Each structure stands twice: as structure tokens, then as C-alpha cells.
Amino acid sequence: CKYYLLQVLLFISASLPNVAPSGTASQSTTLSDSARAWNAIDGKSDPVYYHGSCTHTAHDQSDPWWRLLLPGIYRITAVSVTNRDELAERINNAEIRIGNSAENNGNNNPRLSRTATFQCGGMEGRFVNVYLPGAAKVLTLCEVEVYGDTSSKSEDTASLPNVAPSGTASQSTTLSDSARAWKAIDGNSDPVYYHGSCTHTAHDQSDPWWRLLLPGIYRITAVSVTNRDELAERINNAEIRIGNSAENNGNNNPRCAVIPSIPAAQTATFQCGGMEGRFVNVYLPGAAKVLTLCEVEVYGGTVRRL
Structure with a gap:
């Protein structure tokens, strides 16, 4: 306009x-x-x-x-x-x-x-x-x-399913077998990293990322992220990006939100207003970073199956 x-x-x-x-x-x-x-x-x-x-x-x-x-x-x-x-x-x-x-x-x-x-x-x-x-x-x-x-206002998160488990998770690097990318969509939001249900990239990586590849194009209304119970500040300033481009591992897609911080062991939900895409990334720009996610939930509906 x-x-x-x-x-x-x-x-x-x-x-x-x-x-x-x-x-x-x-x-x-x-x-x-x-x-x-x-x-x-x-x-x-x-x-x-x-x-x-x-x-x-x-x-x-x-x-x-x-x-x-x-x-x-x-x-x-x-x-x-x-x-x-x-x-x-x-x-x-x-x-x-x-x-x-x-x-x-x-x-x-x-x-x-x-x-x-x-x-x-x-x-x-x-x-x-x-x-x-x-x-x-x-x-x-x-x-x-x-x-x-408001007739076209985005649907409430509670009225839409968590579609994350239907996708495939990957990440820039993996610290150990107990910290693989799929741990963020295993349905277990236990925030204690040493219980084995969180992801973890390698130490001191530049621009680490976690990516969910959905089985089609989805209209996404919200993304929830559960942070770990300690070293919670590591997630500060991470970005949620949603779109259909695989360029730069999906990190060049439009930004839904910046995560200023999430308290230790807590879950925060970020409204994305119906952004469409098959890639949902959590991207942490900067040098010498570590990205850990204990659960990621993506609420939305199918636009088109691929």
C-alpha cells in the first residue's frame, strides 16, 4: 500500500x-x-x-x-x-x-x-x-x-496443532549423540540438559542454527521455545526465521521474532502471524556461540503438501 x-x-x-x-x-x-x-x-x-x-x-x-x-x-x-x-x-x-x-x-x-x-x-x-x-x-x-x-486475525495458538513432530530436524553442529537436533521435537520439554532431551551445538561456533524441515508449506501462527535450566543466557538474541528458501541453510528466510531472552527452564511463545514456509529456523548470529533447545513447538496449518 x-x-x-x-x-x-x-x-x-x-x-x-x-x-x-x-x-x-x-x-x-x-x-x-x-x-x-x-x-x-x-x-x-x-x-x-x-x-x-x-x-x-x-x-x-x-x-x-x-x-x-x-x-x-x-x-x-x-x-x-x-x-x-x-x-x-x-x-x-x-x-x-x-x-x-x-x-x-x-x-x-x-x-x-x-x-x-x-x-x-x-x-x-x-x-x-x-x-x-x-x-x-x-x-x-x-x-x-x-x-x-479482525476477521482475518491469526488463529489462537491453542486452536492449532503443534506440527513440529511431523518435520525433520537438523542443526549446524552436534556436541554429542545425546544432544542431537531431533531432541527439540521429541515431545519432552524437560529443561535439564543432562537428562538428555535437549539439543546442543559444538562449543564456540560462529552463527549456530537449528532447523525444522516440514513436509509441506505451512501457515505458522506461533513458535514456542523451551530454554535449558542453566546457562540460559546463551539463547539471548537468537532469531526465529520462517520461509521456503534453503539458502544459507534456511537462515536467510524472513524473521518472525528475535528472542531477547528466556528465563532458565521456561518456555516462551512468539507470534508469527501466519507466516508461510516449510523451514523454521532458530538462528543465533555471532562468534563463539552455543545453541541449546530443550523443545520447539510450531503451531500452524497446512497450506500445501509437497
């Missing part, structure tokens, strides 16, 4: 609710604490930047962006943007993008050609981005409203 944004409130849809407040906002950079991304969905359309209810990226950034992550897949009919009261020309040629891919921070999602009413025609997605391509740019938004319905 691509629009060349004007300097006023673009479009209001009276027939559908504004779902933006239900999401989580982020942006490429932040100029100050008073200009954070969530200011654009705080319900205040005050266009005076110095009143403290607008966003602002750092000065002279290349390709700045603002992103809304919705809690599921929505059918979006329109997007409204309130511009600031001065320096209004800074928003010229910004684009609105909507879709389900987290690749390039959501900025690679589909866009439409220019239109006067800024209607999105029911485009579906969980990411709504305002993206301003070009060098030495600044992006400020005083309010973003996203009108749509």
Missing part, C-alpha cells in the same frame, strides 16, 4: 475501528525520549511537535522508517497519518507498506500505486510501515490510524 503522503490527515474510515492502539510501534532510530515510536498511536493527533506527542527519527538518516506490529493478521482498508505543523515537507514521498514479512524491518512488504484516498483495499498483514526512502531524511509522525477488521 504505497502512498505519497500529504501534509494533512489523509483519510478517515468511519465504518471500521482504528486497530493501531492494539499493536506495538517501533522505528529505525529515535531522536529523544519525547519522540518515541508509540507517540504515533497514543490517541493524540496534536500536530505541534514540541507538545510531545509526535515521533522523530535521528537527523540525516538513510531510509528511516516507523513500524506497527499488530497482534495478528488484519484486513486493512485505510491508513491515516497526521503530519507535524512545521517542516511538513519532510514527509513527502514516504510510503505505506502492509504485509506479513519482517524482512528489512517490514519495509519489503507490498505497496500499491498512488491514490487520492489512501485506501488499502483490504490488504492483509500484521506489519504496517511508514517508510521514507532516500539519504539524509527525517521522519516525524504525529498520529497513525489503521482502519481494519
